[in-house]
Structures are given as structure tokens and as C-alpha cells.
Amino acid sequence: MLDWKLYSPEDPESRLWDVVVVGAGMGGSVLGWSLARQNLSVLFLERGLPVNPFSAAPRLGYLNKKLTVLRGDRSVELDPYLGNGPGGSTLMYGAALERFRREDFKETDYEGLQPAPMPSDWPIAYDDFIPYYQAAEELFRVCGTADPRDPDDNSPMRRPPPLSERDQHLFDAFEAAGLAPYRLHVGIDYKPGCAECLGILCPRDCKSDAMSRVLKPALVDHHANLLSGFEVESLEETEGQIKAVVGKLGAHQLRIRGRIIVLAAGALQTPVILRNSISERYPRGIGNDFDLVGRGLMFHISEMFALWPTRKLPSIGSARAISSRALNVVDGRKIGGIQSMVATVHPFHVSTVAKEVIERKLPFKIPFLRLPLTAAAVLSASFIRRAALFSTLVEDFPYHDNRVVPDQQAPSGFSIVYVNSKELDARASTMRKLVKSRLAPHRVLFLPLGDNLNYGHPSGTCRFGKEPDRSVLSPENQVHGVANLYVVDSSFFPSSAGINPSLTIAANALRVADIIAQRNHHPPAAA
Amino acid sequence: MKQFRTVVVTGAGTGIGRALCVGFTFDDYVVVGLGRTAATLEETKEVCKNELFSYLVADVADSTAVAAALAQIAAELGPIDVLVCNAAVYPRVYFLDQPADEWTRAVTINVCGVANCCRAVLPSMLERNAGRIIIVGSFADISPLPGTTAYSASKGALHPLARALSTEIDRQRYPNVLINEFNPGATQTAMSESGHEPAAVYPWLKNIVDLPSGGTTGRIFLCDREFRPDEGRKAKLKRYLLQRIGWQ
Numbered sequence: 001m002l003d004w005k006l007y008s009p010e011d012p013e014s015r016l017w018d019v020v021v022v023g024a025g026m027g028g029s030v031l032g033w034s035l036a037r038q039n040l041s042v043l044f045l046e047r048g049l050p051v052n053p054f055s056a057a058p059r060l061g062y063l064n065k066k067l068t069v070l071r072g073d074r075s076v077e078l079d080p081y082l083g084n085g086p087g088g089s090t091l092m093y094g095a096a097l098e099r100f101r102r103e104d105f106k107e108t109d110y111e112g113l114q115p116a117p118m119p120s121d122w123p124i125a126y127d128d129f130i131p132y133y134q135a136a137e138e139l140f141r142v143c144g145t146a147d148p149r150d151p152d153d154n155s156p157m158r159r160p161p162p163l164s165e166r167d168q169h170l171f172d173a174f175e176a177a178g179l180a181p182y183r184l185h186v187g188i189d190y191k192p193g194c195a196e197c198l199g200i201l202c203p204r205d206c207k208s209d210a211m212s213r214v215l216k217p218a219l220v221d222h223h224a225n226l227l228s229g230f231e232v233e234s235l236e237e238t239e240g241q242i243k244a245v246v247g248k249l250g251a252h253q254l255r256i257r258g259r260i261i262v263l264a265a266g267a268l269q270t271p272v273i274l275r276n277s278i279s280e281r282y283p284r285g286i287g288n289d290f291d292l293v294g295r296g297l298m299f300h301i302s303e304m305f306a307l308w309p310t311r312k313l314p315s316i317g318s319a320r321a322i323s324s325r326a327l328n329v330v331d332g333r334k335i336g337g338i339q340s341m342v343a344t345v346h347p348f349h350v351s352t353v354a355k356e357v358i359e360r361k362l363p364f365k366i367p368f369l370r371l372p373l374t375a376a377a378v379l380s381a382s383f384i385r386r387a388a389l390f391s392t393l394v395e396d397f398p399y400h401d402n403r404v405v406p407d408q409q410a411p412s413g414f415s416i417v418y419v420n421s422k423e424l425d426a427r428a429s430t431m432r433k434l435v436k437s438r439l440a441p442h443r444v445l446f447l448p449l450g451d452n453l454n455y456g457h458p459s460g461t462c463r464f465g466k467e468p469d470r471s472v473l474s475p476e477n478q479v480h481g482v483a484n485l486y487v488v489d490s491s492f493f494p495s496s497a498g499i500n501p502s503l504t505i506a507a508n509a510l511r512v513a514d515i516i517a518q519r520n521h522h523p524p525a526a527a
Numbered sequence: 528m529k530q531f532r533t534v535v536v537t538g539a540g541t542g543i544g545r546a547l548c549v550g551f552t553f554d555d556y557v558v559v560g561l562g563r564t565a566a567t568l569e570e571t572k573e574v575c576k577n578e579l580f581s582y583l584v585a586d587v588a589d590s591t592a593v594a595a596a597l598a599q600i601a602a603e604l605g606p607i608d609v610l611v612c613n614a615a616v617y618p619r620v621y622f623l624d625q626p627a628d629e630w631t632r633a634v635t636i637n638v639c640g641v642a643n644c645c646r647a648v649l650p651s652m653l654e655r656n657a658g659r660i661i662i663v664g665s666f667a668d669i670s671p672l673p674g675t676t677a678y679s680a681s682k683g684a685l686h687p688l689a690r691a692l693s694t695e696i697d698r699q700r701y702p703n704v705l706i707n708e709f710n711p712g713a714t715q716t717a718m719s720e721s722g723h724e725p726a727a728v729y730p731w732l733k734n735i736v737d738l739p740s741g742g743t744t745g746r747i748f749l750c751d752r753e754f755r756p757d758e759g760r761k762a763k764l765k766r767y768l769l770q771r772i773g774w775q
Contacts, residue, residue, distance in 0.1 A: 001619070052720070054619040054672070054674050055720055191623065191624070192623055193621070193623060203619075203621065203673070203674055204621050204624055205624070
């Protein structure tokens with residue numbers, strides 16, 4: 001295990017770092033690694049503490065405090081599927097490393113939707129981005145097979161382990177349904193005994209996460225430093241430059257200086273830091289001249305469903321296996337993708353769904369309904385366990401009113417406002433109908449889990465774009481008007497594409513690191 | 528006037544080993560610590576009482592080195608009365624990810640190291656009919672966690688090692704030579720983030736040192752008392768009554 005104390009700077013305030021990276025998640029770690037390799041002095045500032053994979057299960061959740069989400073008429077508090085600590089959310093992710101498609105970079109035709117979503121085109125050429133996708137895929141050891149519907153899919157992928165009989169049967173079912181399946185692109189080595197650690201930290205250097213593939217090498221091989229347990233609160237700006245990063249290490253306030261500052265605290269926290277950074281030039285927060293910081297928040301809609309094979313088949317084998325993007329665009333409308341989930345269907349989940357369906361249909365309440373339903377579910381457990389679990393990913397459009405706002409009353413320091421638009425619910429409904437109809441006669445059971453928003457995939461809150469009045473960042477991910485400030489977490493996404501964000505965050509971080517390196521040919525000696 | 532004078536603690540540079548050395552010196556025992564790293568042993572010396580602690584650098588897995596070290600201690604300070612076999616390693620790594628020689632080394636330190644130390648002190652203890660051997664163990668073998676095969680296997684091996692060794696000592700002839708296993712439970716050291724403070728461990732181990740001649744031998748002590756999982760209520764009552772009337 002890494003001796004973290006070795007890489008913690010003795011006196012972080014005394015040094016003028018070349019690059020200060022706020023947040024050691026996917027974006028921050030990849031960028032910091034790339035620049036450390038190019039001999040710039042890099043300091044990572046990470047709010048969470050290092051997680052030991054052999055200790056108690058790493059805590060899910062944001063600062064161990066709940067997120068406050070205003071969902072229209074009601075307010076919800078929840079623990080999101082987001083990580084905390086060196087490696088960020090990649091510590092827990094399922095390592096699905098999928099590319100956005102060429103059409104996802106283009107402007108979406110909103111067909112006269114009212115209210116209109118925000119512009120969603122990407123201000124960079126897809127062809128220029130492909131080499132960065134390839135580099136990220138090699139770095140994170142992606143395995144899988146090419147998507148037959150994606151002519152651009154030239155990923156240098158490793159061969160995945162063979163499918164179980166049941167999953168091969170389901171793969172063939174997807175094929176027959178015209179869903180053009182392929183092996184999901186995952187960053188997993190599949191060492192003997194691999195458990196496809198979804199939701200937990202891999203203790204075997206088998207799942208490729210930001211810690212193992214970039215952060216650790218940055219610290220051990222390329223002289224980067226990491227200050228953990230440090231919460232960044234704001235940035236100090238004067239004359240169009242960030243002079244320092246201000247935050248708390250325990251009870252002490254520290255002021256860290258860097259020539260270049262890169263924010264990568266996540267699409268929820270980065271805009272809060274910007275909004276809380278008030279200066280003479282930026283009375284409403286750095287980069288917030290046009291009230292765009294924090295707006296355009298996107299999650300995906302993710303709905304789980306169980307899919308039964310038509311006969312009982314052995315299901316021992318890799319579970320995170322099948323992906324389909326054939327429903328990306330249907331009749332001109334953006335719908336989304338389907339991918340395997342690890343874990344089997346649990347009888348209690350089925351009984352909960354049955355209870356909700358029954359209660360919705362009947363005009364009266366049946367007392368103790370849960371009891372017989374649970375009994376029935378337990379009795380049919382072996383049947384339930386034959387099913388494979390999948391998740392849909394439906395793209396949500398960026399709306400001006402869906403946003404993150406600083407909120408001193410909230411436990412996490414900010415609130416989220418997100419209301420599902422009607423068109424989003426309609427497209428999610430279309431996805432469900434398509435899945436059921438296409439995969440017939442295979443039995444499909446959607447398993448609603450309260451909220452269908454995927455809180456693990458926030459994006460869009462500091463979008464990049466060419467025009468300063470319609471974006472927070474330039475196409476180089478630099479905050480418009482602030483020469484030495486960049487943002488490389490998923491805040492920069494103009495659209496969410498209904499695709500797992502990690503690979504795009506990583507590829508873009510490599511791209512932005514190259515830009516920063518080019519703009520800074522001769523870093524002066526550390527002050 | 529206490530019965531024993533000289534104590535040897537292995538793995539004295541850190542964690543429980545260090546806490547035990549501190550505890551013993553403050554109870555005025557002469558303590559010699561064994562370890563592999565002089566720097567940490569020096570740090571232990573600084574926190575112990577006065578000049579009562581000294582150390583030797585030796586690897587318990589090396590039987591020749593251990594024999595030489597313990598002979599040197601006996602020659603310079605007098606016979607060793609109490610031996611605490613505490614030195615152990617706890618690699619956290621999945622079995623298939625660990626090189627073969629590392630697995631073997633861990634088991635060698637944790638099991639053979641204990642045997643090497645016992646072998647070096649036992650003859651003198653038997654000659655004088657005076658001695659306590661305390662083997663620091665663990666119940667990791669009962670419900671081991673993933674990534675602990677070498678550690679759990681080695682700790683499981685210590686239960687029969689202590690028991691079997693104690694059966695070889697005739698209780699009629701050598702009633703004051705007692706060999707027991709001591710399990711401190713989870714303790715906050717390099718091995719575990721959770722559990723009690725290392726300082727809490729010394730008083731419990733001291734109970735075993737203070738066992739009277741003819742006292743308990745070949746058993747496991749968990750924290751402050753003897754561990755008897757298989758004992759039903761009737762047996763517990765019988766044992767209590769016998770204890771009250773002084774029958775061991």
C-alpha cells in the first residue's frame with residue numbers, strides 16, 4: 001500500500017507550484033499525471049482521505065453528508081453514488097469506459113421544445129478527439145469489442161473473457177432484436193478470481209481506476225505531491241489571474257499558490273467553488289458574468305431492468321458484459337443506451353416493485369401486503385435469480401433551471417435543483433417501451449428505485465463553448481477571461497449523451513494537459 | 528516482591544510490542560526488546576522507564592540469530608523469566624497477487640519465529656522451574672478476511688503450537704513454567720485502524736505473567752480473561768466453585 005505521507009508536501013504554502021489541481025478524481029488525476037510527466041511541479045488538493053481497500057468498505061457518499069435535491073415540489077436528501085478521496089468516484093465505479101459517439105458532439109435538434117434547453121454542441125472536432133480516446137483507452141487497459149454501429153470505434157481493446165452461456169444467449173437475443181450488441185468497454189484486467197468490483201474499491205490492482213493508473217504513478221514516479229483532507233473553499237483572483245487557492249486543512253486555513261490552477265472537484269463542487277470566489281472583477285463569482293456557473297446540470301436517467309432468458313442456463317462468468325447503443329437515436333429522437341450491471345436481481349427488489357404496482361392499480365389499500373409478496377418472491381427466488389440485470393442510460397438535455405447553487409444551510413454546502421422535463425420522462429418511457437417490445441418474447445421487468453436520476457453521473461455545470469456569453473469555459477477548458485484557470489471534470493460537458501462520462505473526462509484531461517504544456521514551454525524554477 | 532525480573536519482547540519496535548515494553552519497565556522489570564529495525568527500537572527505548580529497556584537487532588525467522596541473541600541476554604542480564612512472542616507480519620494482499628517467497632516469509636516469521644524464540648528460552652526455564660511464555664495470537668483463523676491467507680494460516684498454527692508445547696511440560700515437575708496464548712483483540716497499530724489503544728493491552732498480558740505456580744497453561748486468553756468457547760453453563764459453574772475452593 002502507498003505510504004501517503006511520503007508524497008504529502010511539508011510546507012505547501014511556501015512553494016509556487018507550477019500546477020495546482022483541485023480534486024484528485026478522474027479528470028484531475030489524469031491531467032496532473034500528464035503534466036507531472038512533462039516535469040511541471042504538480043500539487044493535488046483532495047478533500048477526502050486515502051481509502052485503504054482492506055479496511056472497512058469505503059464509504060459511499062459525499063463528505064459523508066447528504067445531498068439536498070429540490071425535485072420540483074419536494075426536497076430529497078440522499079447519499080449519491082459519488083466517491084471521495086484520492087481517485088474520486090473511480091474508486092467505486094464499475095469501470096465502464098465508453099466513448100461518446102460522433103453524433104453526440106453535434107448540436108441536438110430540440111424540435112421546438114419549450115422551454116428550450118441550452119445549446120449542446122461540443123466546440124471541438126470529434127476527429128481531433130479520437131487520438132485522446134485511444135490514449136485514455138490504453139492508459140486504463142480497456143477491454144471489450146467494437147460497437148458494430150460505430151464506424152469510428154477503433155479502440156485498442158484487450159480481449160474480454162468469454163460470456164457465460166446465459167449471457168451468450170442474451171447477447172444473441174439482443175442481436176436478433178436488432179439491438180447490435182457488443183462487449184461493454186470496461187477497464188478491468190479480469191485477474192483470476194476477479195469480482196468486477198462495482199461500487200467498491202478493487203483491492204487487487206485489477207480494476208483500472210484513477211488511483212492505480214495515473215495518480216500513483218504521478219506521485220511515485222513523477223514527483224507530484226498530494227495534500228489530502230484539504231477542502232478548497234474559494235480562489236483568489238486579481239487582474240484576470242488566479243493568485244491562490246484557499247481552503248481548510250482541519251482547523252487551519254491554507255493559501256496555496258500556483259502558476260496554473262485546474263479545478264476538477266466534480267460537476268457538483270466545482271461550480272460552488274467558482275460561485276463562492278468573489279472578487280472585485282467577479283462580484284457574482286469567478287467565471288459567472290452571465291449567470292451560467294452551476295446551470296445546465298445533467299444527470300442521466302438510469303432505469304434498471306431484469307431480463308430473463310427463455311430457458312435456464314448457467315450464468316457463471318463475467319457479468320458486466322453486454323452493451324447496446326442501437327437506440328441512441330430512434331426516429332430522430334435521442335433515446336439512449338443499454339448496458340449490463342453486475343449483481344443479480346434480488347427477490348426483495350422484485351417484491352417491492354410488485355407492491356408498488358399493485359398499490360397503484362387498486363383503489364384501496366391492502367394491509368400487510370408486503371408479507372405475502374415477500375414470501376412469494378422468496379419462494380420464486382431461484383427463478384428470479386436466473387435473470388440478468390441491465391441498466392438503461394437516457395440522455396437528459398441541459399436546462400437553464402436545473403442547477404447547483406451554493407447553500408450554507410445544506411449539509412454539503414450546496415443544493416441541487418433538478419426537475420424532470422416532460423420530454424425527458426417521455427423519452428424515458430419510450431426507452432422502456434422499446435426495450436420491452438424489442439426483447440420480446442424474453443421477459444423484461446423494470447425495477448424502479450424511487451428516483452430514476454443517476455446521481456453518480458453529474459455533468460454540464462461549467463460547460464465549454466466558443467462564445468463567452470453562452471459558456472463558462474473556452475474550447476480549451478479555460479475559464480473565459482481568466483488566463484490561468486482551467487476546469488477538467490465533467491462540468492465542461494455541453495451534453496450528457498446518455499453515456500458513462502469517465503472515458504470522456506480522461507481523454508479530455510489528456511487534451512487539456514497538452515494544451516497547458518504547450519502554453520507553458522519554459523516553466524520557471526519553483527519559487 | 529514480584530516473582531520475575533527479566534522480560535524479552537519480540538517485535539518491540541512498534542505497536543503492541545512497544546506498549547508492552549513500556550508497561551513492563553514502568554512495573555520495574557528489566558526488558559530486552561528484539562526487532563529488525565534499530566531506529567524504531569531506539570524510539571521504544573525513549574518512551575520506556577529509565578535504563579530498564581535495552582534492545583538487540585535480530586530476525587526471529589533466523590533460528591541461529593535468535594539463539595545467539597537470547598544467549599547473550601541471559602549472559603549479560605541473567606536468566607530470561609518472561610518471553611513474549613509478539614513479532615509478526617500482516618501482509619494485506621490477495622493470495623494470487625502475492626509472490627510465493629513472500630507468502631512463505633510471512634508464515635516463517637509468524638510461526639517459525641515463535642518456535643525459534645521458545646526453543647531458545649525453554650531449557651533455562653525448565654532448569655529453574657520458573658518462566659512464562661506468552662504467545663501473542665489472533666482469531667484471524669476463525670473468520671479470515673480476503674487478503675489475509677498467510678497471516679490467518681500462521682495465526683491458526685499458533686493455537687496448536689502453544690497447546691502442544693504446554694503438554695510436553697510435566698505439570699508435576701515444572702508447575703511454574705507456563706505457556707499460554709494471548710489474544711489482544713483488534714488494537715490500533717499498523718495492523719489495524721480500529722480497536723483499543725495499545726496501552727490497554729499490557730494489564731491483560733500482565734495477568735498471565737502473574738498466574739501462580741501450577742496455574743493455567745496451554746490455554747488462550749482473550750483480552751482480560753481466559754477464552755473458553757465450548758464451556759456450557761454447568762461447566763462454568765463447576766469451574767467457578769473449584770476456583771473458590773482453591774482447586775485448579
